[in-house]
Amino acid sequence: MVDRLASRSIPAYWTATRGDVVLVSDGQSVSIRTQQAAPTDPQALRDGTAVAPGSSGVVAERETLGPGSVTTPQTPVATDGGTPPSAEALVIETVHADAEGDDRANLNDEYVVFRNNGSSPLDLSGWTVTDAAGKTYTFPDGYTLPAGATVTLHTGSGTDSETDLYWGSGSPIWNNDGDTVTVRNGDDAVVQTETYE
16 A cells, blocks of 8 residues: 555655644645654655654644645755755644743743754754744754754743743743744745644
């Protein structure tokens, strides 16, 4: 079965490595959303990180299929023949919008966790994170997220480190009753978006 899918270049979304798989249609296109990123090449499905059975979490859009189209995401190739880090490797893993107690008094317990699901370090210099109201955080120059690593972006203030970054806001950013997290690269192109309710 896997060989037949691969021979036809049909992507596969395996729940063992993707978690929940949600299809959303507006009547003309289909958005494919999953808990985490993973390979869609049928012959590379087992290369993804397993999702623990019964785990829950928000889903993020991974691909959109237009009318009558079935496409396979293309892997970018560097000029030296290697595979460069891909913006698609960045995953919004957790949105913790409701801080313990009064949100305004516990800003660093309001946070977003990002993971580099790629196999190469991801240079996030100049990338931005925005909410639905347009409040914007910019990753520091020179900040690189190692392959497989996570970084937590806290709303409040603190000292940046490899694993923790601070927005520096004096008030909450993420609405407890729903918001949208949007990540753009240095060219202002959207590379990841997550809506929660």
